[in-house]
Structures are given as structure tokens and as C-alpha cells.
Amino acid sequence: MTEAPTPLWEVFVRSRNGLAHKHAGSVHAADAQMALQAARDVYTRRGEGLSVWVVPSNAITASDPADREMLFEPTGSKIYRHPTFYEVPDEVGHM
Amino acid sequence: MSVTTTSIAVDETPLVLHLLRRADDALILGHRLSEWTGNAPTLEEDLALANIALDLIGQSRALFDYAGSLCGLDEDQLAYRRDARQYRNLLITEQLNGDFACTIARQFLYSAFIDPYWREAMSSSDATIAAIAAKAEKETAYHLRHASEWLIRLGDGTGESHRRAQAGLEELWPFTGEFFEVDAPDQSLIDAGTIPDPAELHDGWSSRINTILARATLTRPKDSWMQTGGRTGRHSEHLGHILAELQYLQRSHPGAKW
Known part of the structure; x- marks a missing residue:
């Protein structure tokens, strides 16, 4: 008798209001409700969370590691895209 | 010939007795759950059961502290001695x-x-019990x-689960009557509004189970x-084994600290 493997879920935790949910890791669970419980039990033990999302891992479409050079390397030479060329007057203080 | 013992005597007023009953429930169940650590079916459940064990042991500490x-x-004396x-x-x-x-x-x-017991106890006339x-x-x-x-997934899962x-339900069912027992010391606390009346929790418990x-x-x-x-200290053979493991350090070295 073969058993179906327990589905994998990606876990996203939001630690504070106003912040985005951040990828925390993954859990195995039979369904969405159990995945939420497992995510709470595994990834929010130290007060990390106010909100948890779980997403079936197979619902995520990922970029191909082989495309890395094509996709990401060209941006390395576009330093003008970083907002580091402005003179900020002293009176502005911390932005 | 005198025999020395590391055991203590406790003056069990009705309130102390009830606090010990609730504290002992939480400590012993927490200890039992901690036995799953490293042995649970999945890593996720290993952590879940350890979390619950720690919640319960934390509750027992608050209750022991008050008692x-x-x-x-x-x-420590109440738990280990x-x-x-x-x-x-x-x-x-x-x-x-x-x-x-x-x-x-x-x-x-x-x-x-x-859970409904604690919800009711939040309106206890005793402020410490209400806070706990x-x-x-x-x-x-x-x-x-x-x-x-x-339980829903195990029951409605495979034939085996x-x-x-x-x-598991059949084996444990005969132990559920104890939840609703009330003796004279507990009745005095119920009358004073210190603790909930378990009889009033029975219908809600029963319908939740159904x-x-x-x-x-x-x-x-x-x-x-x-x-x-259990409430009067007449236990199954299992409790002695739990206490042997739980208490051996404080029994060997009374008052030892980390």
C-alpha cells in the first residue's frame, strides 16, 4: 500500500502592523487549516507573529536558476537606479 | 529509630486544595505531553505538543505559586515534594x-x-484566580x-486512523466523570463564587463533544x-512512575537550584 505524501505549504508571517508578510519557512500538513495550525506552532513560538499565511508550495512559480544571469546580472551595472545621487540638505534631517 | 523523609505536609484549606487539583492536572498532563518530544509523528506535531506541554506547565506554576x-x-516544594x-x-x-x-x-x-472552566473562572470573586x-x-x-x-481528521481519515x-475515546471515556465531581470543599468555593460550578459546564461540554x-x-x-x-489521591499505577521521573532530582538534592 502506498501513501500519498503530506502536502508542503510555504509559511508567511507578519510580525507587526504595517509590515509585509515575510517568508518564514515551510510545513507539512494535510490541508489548509492544519497547515495554519502547524505554521503557528512552528514559526510563531517567540512572539514573532500577528498574522500567518500559508500557501501550497506547488502554487508558487519560481524562476529558473539557469536564467539567473539573464534575469538578474544586467541590473548590477545600473547603479543609477539606487537613490544615492541626491544631495540631502542638512535641514531635512532623517528621511 | 527515626525515619527521615523529603516529603512535605500541606495544610489543605478548600482553596489550597482546589488550586492543587487544577495545578496537578496541568503539571501531570504537561509532563505526559512532554514525553512526545522527539517522538511525535511529524516535526510540526513535535513542536505543537511541546508548546501545549509548556503552556500547561506554565499554568501549573501560576497555580502552585498562588497555593x-x-x-x-x-x-518547587509543591511540585517535587x-x-x-x-x-x-x-x-x-x-x-x-x-x-x-x-x-x-x-x-x-x-x-x-x-477551556470553558477557565472562561467562567475569569469572573471569579478571587482576583488572582481571575487573572490566572x-x-x-x-x-x-x-x-x-x-x-x-x-480528531476530526483522524476520525474521518483512513480506516486505521x-x-x-x-x-482512544473508548479507553478514556470512563475518566470523564471526574471532570464534574464536586465534594464539600469545592462546594464551599462554588457557593462563594470563587470557582465555577462544573455541573453548569456539563451541557456545554457534552454538546461540544457531540x-x-x-x-x-x-x-x-x-x-x-x-x-x-484522583481528587483524593487514589491514583492509577502510572502516577508513581511519572513522579519518580519528575521528582528524583529534588528528592535526591532537596532545595537544589539551577
């Missing part, structure tokens, strides 16, 4: 873990009782959800003869 303040002892006959926990909490389904069944039956209850209820509400969702969940068991396609065991004795 100790009333009888001149500290939480009483013999099995002085322990006041419900018999269900000391039963062997069995398989995962049996552990979940025990957690479900107990949480379905204790407010903290504990948030924890036990999750314990109840965790166990309910697992259904069989095991049903067997709802979850129906979703789990499990059969509610028949009420018949019920086990009793």
Missing part, C-alpha cells in the same frame, strides 16, 4: 499517552472541559482547537461506570 503563598510553601497520595490530579491526565490518536482524544476531552484564568483561557482555547481539528481514534465527534464520524462512547479517586 504556596496561602500555605507557606513554594512552587508531595507523594502520589498527595497529588490531586484527574486520573485522565496521568494515563499513558498510547498512540497519537489516544493522546489527541485525551487532549480533546480535557480541553473541552477546561484569563491567561490560561487563551492557551486552552488553542489546545481545544488543535485537538478538535486533529478512525479505528485508533475510536479506541459536535466534534459527528464531524469526525466517531461514535460517542456509552456512559457507564466512571473512574474516580
Whole structure:
């Protein structure tokens, strides 16, 4: 008798209001409700969370590691895209 | 010839006695759940059961602390220096873990009782009990959800998981009568508004059990003869083994500190 493997879920935790949910890791669970419980039990033990999302891992479409050079390397030479060329007057203080 | 003992005597006023009963429930069940650490079916459940164990042990500490303040002892003395006959926990909490389904069944039956108990106790006339209850209820509400969702999936899962969940329920059912026992000391606290009346929690407990068991396609065991004795220190053979492991350090080195 073969058993179906327990589905994998990606876990996203939001630690504070106003912040985005951040990828925390993954859990195995039979369904969405159990995945939420497992995510709470595994990834929010130290007060990390106010909100948890779980997403079936197979619902995520990922970029191909082989495309890395094509996709990401060209941006390395576009330093003008970083907002580091402005003179900020002293009176502005911390932005 | 004199015999020395590391055991202590406790002056059990009705309030101290009730606090010890609730504290011992939480400590012994927490200890039982901690035995799953490293042995649970999945890493996720390993952590979940350890979390619940720690919640319960934390509740026992708050209760021991309060009981100790009333009888001149500290939480370590109350946990580590009483013999099995002085322990006041419900018999269900000391039963062997069995398989995962049996552990979940025990957690479900107990949480379905204790969560409404703490919710009622939040309006206790005793401010310390009300505060302990407010903290504990948030924890036990999750314990109840965790166990309910697992029981539903085990009952309505495979033939094997259904069989095991049903067997766990059948084995533990005779221990549920103890939840609702009231003796003279507890009655005096109920009359004073210090603790909830368990009789008033019975209907809610019963209907919660029926709802979850129906979703789990499990059969509610028949009420018949019920086990009793934990509240007066008459325990099953399992408690002595738990205490041997739990207490050996403080028994060998009384008062030892980290």
C-alpha cells in the first residue's frame, strides 16, 4: 500500500502592523487549516507573529536558476537606479 | 529509630486544595505531553505538543505559586515534594499517552472541559484566580482547537486512523466523570463564587463533544461506570512512575537550584 505524501505549504508571517508578510519557512500538513495550525506552532513560538499565511508550495512559480544571469546580472551595472545621487540638505534631517 | 523523609505536609484549606487539583492536572498532563518530544509523528506535531506541554506547565506554576503563598510553601516544594497520595490530579491526565490518536482524544476531552472552566473562572470573586484564568483561557482555547481539528481528521481519515481514534475515546471515556465531581470543599468555593460550578459546564461540554465527534464520524462512547479517586489521591499505577521521573532530582538534592 502506498501513501500519498503530506502536502508542503510555504509559511508567511507578519510580525507587526504595517509590515509585509515575510517568508518564514515551510510545513507539512494535510490541508489548509492544519497547515495554519502547524505554521503557528512552528514559526510563531517567540512572539514573532500577528498574522500567518500559508500557501501550497506547488502554487508558487519560481524562476529558473539557469536564467539567473539573464534575469538578474544586467541590473548590477545600473547603479543609477539606487537613490544615492541626491544631495540631502542638512535641514531635512532623517528621511 | 527515626525515619527521615523529603516529603512535605500541606495544610489543605478548600482553596489550597482546589488550586492543587487544577495545578496537578496541568503539571501531570504537561509532563505526559512532554514525553512526545522527539517522538511525535511529524516535526510540526513535535513542536505543537511541546508548546501545549509548556503552556500547561506554565499554568501549573501560576497555580502552585498562588497555593504556596496561602500555605507557606513554594512552587518547587509543591511540585517535587508531595507523594502520589498527595497529588490531586484527574486520573485522565496521568494515563499513558498510547498512540497519537489516544493522546489527541485525551487532549480533546480535557480541553473541552477546561477551556470553558477557565472562561467562567475569569469572573471569579478571587482576583488572582481571575487573572490566572484569563491567561490560561487563551492557551486552552488553542489546545481545544488543535485537538478538535486533529480528531476530526483522524476520525474521518483512513480506516486505521478512525479505528485508533475510536479506541482512544473508548479507553478514556470512563475518566470523564471526574471532570464534574464536586465534594464539600469545592462546594464551599462554588457557593462563594470563587470557582465555577462544573455541573453548569456539563451541557456545554457534552454538546461540544457531540459536535466534534459527528464531524469526525466517531461514535460517542456509552456512559457507564466512571473512574474516580484522583481528587483524593487514589491514583492509577502510572502516577508513581511519572513522579519518580519528575521528582528524583529534588528528592535526591532537596532545595537544589539551577
